[in-house]
Amino acid sequence: MSLRGLSANSVSHWLREPYILSGYRRIGLSPVSCVKTMFRSDNNEVVNFWTHFVPFMVWAYWLWDSYRDITDTRYLPLVCYWVGSLLYTFLSSFAHLFNAISYKFRHFCFFMDYSGIALYEMGGIIASFYYYRPLNRPTFQFEYTYLGLGALLTMSVVPITCLSRFYWRRYRFIIRSLAYMQPFLWSNTLIYVLYLFPDGSETFIYKQLYSHFAIVVFSILLVFVFASKLPERLSPGSFDIIGGSHQWAHVFSTAVTTLHLRLMKTDIDNRWPELMIQSVKPTFLTTAWLLGFCTFWMVGISSCIFVYVYKGILVEEDNNNKEE
Ligand SMILES: [Zn+2]
Numbered sequence: 001m002s003l004r005g006l007s008a009n010s011v012s013h014w015l016r017e018p019y020i021l022s023g024y025r026r027i028g029l030s031p032v033s034c035v036k037t038m039f040r041s042d043n044n045e046v047v048n049f050w051t052h053f054v055p056f057m058v059w060a061y062w063l064w065d066s067y068r069d070i071t072d073t074r075y076l077p078l079v080c081y082w083v084g085s086l087l088y089t090f091l092s093s094f095a096h097l098f099n100a101i102s103y104k105f106r107h108f109c110f111f112m113d114y115s116g117i118a119l120y121e122m123g124g125i126i127a128s129f130y131y132y133r134p135l136n137r138p139t140f141q142f143e144y145t146y147l148g149l150g151a152l153l154t155m156s157v158v159p160i161t162c163l164s165r166f167y168w169r170r171y172r173f174i175i176r177s178l179a180y181m182q183p184f185l186w187s188n189t190l191i192y193v194l195y196l197f198p199d200g201s202e203t204f205i206y207k208q209l210y211s212h213f214a215i216v217v218f219s220i221l222l223v224f225v226f227a228s229k230l231p232e233r234l235s236p237g238s239f240d241i242i243g244g245s246h247q248w249a250h251v252f253s254t255a256v257t258t259l260h261l262r263l264m265k266t267d268i269d270n271r272w273p274e275l276m277i278q279s280v281k282p283t284f285l286t287t288a289w290l291l292g293f294c295t296f297w298m299v300g301i302s303s304c305i306f307v308y309v310y311k312g313i314l315v316e317e318d319n320n321n322k323e324e
Pocket of ligand 1: 092
């Protein structure tokens, strides 16, 4: 089967992305052929794959190298964030690599991709509570409420994003952006409170102020390109292989995560004397077990949705085969 990238007119309307006119892989490739396409320059998944697979490899090595012997529970939330980062980049690379196997598998791949992003956000919520909450305000020591609401928000992301592949398709990018934005804002609320309403416990931020500021800028850019479909909206067909909004979203998400991973350990160490005197401390139950429970839920709910829409996917696959 040819591995050459196809024009938008030659593939089913289900595969077409807005303003991307060429570089589509045909559906029905074997796993080996999918891997081979990642070493060609005529399809629009190559950059998507490498922009998340390379960070996954680097961060996995980095985690192994720096934290494999850690016994100190102070780093548990950081490791949760790290595991979330590995999950979202791995599942994203997997989805972009193998989504050309079949229409059914394509949906499955992206269900896993959405679950990975939600788990990353859950890791961020856990880390943000234990490391970045204002310490001198009693109202912000609400451990179970904050983590519980965060878990509910991230667990709601998966059904919304998965179903947006089948329903309300016209608004799918806006729906997904809004769904991801809720846990994202929740995980950043505490540090924004520290920025805007200093309570004396925020001085650690100033030691790495530029990195914190860069994270805010890259986060805004990430949401902006994802929702606006810029730059391809301005010049359809010019960013089919490289430079499209999805690829920029990968680059900005990698930048945000790398900056977080780099500065979080220093922030923890700078702030640890203050965190030590607090009664609320990370435990296995509120970090690793909570992330494990969310993983269980997300895999479960995305599998249930897959079974629920399976009949519809078969009809869709039939129509697509006729269309091609
Ligand atoms: Zn992607």
